[in-house]
Amino acid sequence: MAPHVLLVDDSTTVRMVIAAELREAGFRVTPVPTLDAARRAFAQYRERDPFHLAILDLLLPDGDGIDLLREIRRDPALERLPVMLLSSDARFGSRLRGLGVGADDFVGKPHSKSFLISRAHVLTGNTQTESAPRAWRVLVVDADPGLRDALEKVLRIGHGCDVVALESVDQAAQFLDLEGANVDGAVVDRRCFLRVLGLLRSKQPNGVPMIVLDDSPSATWPPVAAAKRNSAVASALVMPRTIEPGTVAEVMMRRLVEDAPSSVSSSSKIPIATIDAVRRLARGA
Template identity: 30%
Template sequence: MSARILVVDDVPANVKLLEARLSAEYFDVMTAANGAEALAISRRAECDIILLDVMMPDMDGFEVCRRLKTDPATHHIPVVMVTALDSPADRNRGLEAGADDFLTKPVSDVVLIARVRSLTRLKMMTDELRMRAITSLEIGMQAPERSAVADTGKGGRILLVDDRQSSYERLATILAAEHTVDVEPNPTEALFHAAEGNYDLLIVSLDLNNFDGLRLCSQARSLERTRHVPILAIADPENSTRLLRGLEIGVNDYLLRPIDKTELLARARTQIRRRRYTDHLRDNVQNSIEMAITDALTGLHNRRYMETHLATLAEQASTRGKPLALMILDIDYFKSINDNYGHDAGDDVLREFAVRVRKSIRGIDLACRYGGEEFVIVMPETDLHVAGMVAERLRRSIAGEPFAIHKGAKRIEVTISIGLTTLERKGESVADVLKRADTALYRAKHDGRNRVVSQAA
């Protein structure tokens, strides 16, 4: 697994030692001798993970980490502090500054590489989401970086899986100061509880009686509903080897007993902030996908989606020997609505028209805004006779009740013309079907509007 690691230390011997360790594992290593240089490299997006010394001249590691984590351009880069400082106060100060981990020198090669690999996987997943979310920025959606920087990481929902009463009572009391905490002492029920609870963080003891805590972590990673929930593992010091195995299977962070209160809260906040950020990225990606295929005004699918999906429906109909009906609808005299009542009134009509269309068709039917005041409805497994009945029902629903405009202050009469046809020849092109429906629509408008005209193949 290749990643670009930035080693920040003002002691050349320390830099060479870390560089040798990481290069042996095929990581690309960059170096910086001070905080200012590290910040500049990070802002240029040249690194994936930062290994940061604390004791440096001019700007110490705590300040460098704080600046990285409060800058929207760099807050998502994992930071591991690697330092000779080993007091709980120093560790907590680093975590409070936003560090993803705090390793005390001398760091074993196994621990260092396991942590770097774990954070590399996390960074690559986040980068993929960030790249996919670029589209959402281009269409005007808000980027999540600034809200992520401002997020305190508090107010999360945590599931604590621990079967030792003295342990879970103490941990739950500490966590309850900042979060909502549920305790599950029965590990066999924990996965079901986690899947149903919409949690921001799972805290799992690896010292469960008669149950493998790592297996529970692995199962949580394989289940769709818990796959992206961060996991914080807790273990006794003699189980440190199993913790390293946990990092390989997807555990995000860990703590060794005895648990320091401040460190537990700091690590929980870090994981919850990261969960919220990645959730926001996923939401942006999903919303951008929906916006790319949806007409913003009516909520119906847009022409781009129709042209792609119609080809698929036509191919399925031909393969299965099933009919496929298609109608083009046009709002009569729509230009005069805009001219006489304003474009806001025209928008009101289009929105209400879309509502009535949805009420008149089935869930499997495809309704799209084709452009302007023209719409297309595609009906799988529907012959010309049945489609004609649907079209007539839709025509009556439009003409039968006036449309409210100007927030209900006025109501106007609206009618539609409909051209209808079906796909009946195997292999017939979608363009030919649309052209035939459009010809039928022209006849409907030429013959007086407010009518349905069918044209067989």
């Protein structure tokens, strides 16, 4: 029998969209709008058709999804139930708070369909996991909230990526310390590039494609000495912060297509000429 998913979200549109996506992927779904309805659903289906996964919105009309998560973890019959948090609040505090009390994953709104479906397959132990593509996870680290939001929007909505947008290296360190918090690519501010690079290399020795946003990129950056010591420094692509977020996203997608494992999905094919043009612009040519 197909895995049974409890979907808790107060938005009718979100419930309809995610329920349709899950059903299309072979799941059975019980969508409800409130914490109270979720509690009733647990009681109703506990014996005859238990849930294999719960997807909980953080903010609900009658409470906080974290409260329900705590109830699930305290219930001996539900404590092992996989839980995915769903929220438009992409701030790192929400991610960490949820994962810290026993959530298995976090999906932001607007969500990446491929990432949500892939994680649902994995968390329920569905055999379709092997053939299901997963979304690329891109780490964005920059102190400018406007830039972070713009990059997150275009990467998530325009390219279907799962985006982790953080404002500091400390937040990046906390995120990367979480089990399974691997990333496929990163866009970072020049001022924190070397520290983020060190964090990524300690977790993922093979490295990931990186774009460095610089106020005034030039041919003298990255530093020659650092580049000689570390090939990852030399391979980082420097782009001006003034470039449109859409162009940054397109270049990242191209680098992911070239460097990421074939099991990761992509709908973007950016010409090599785009990369060459951006490299020339980054050098001030």
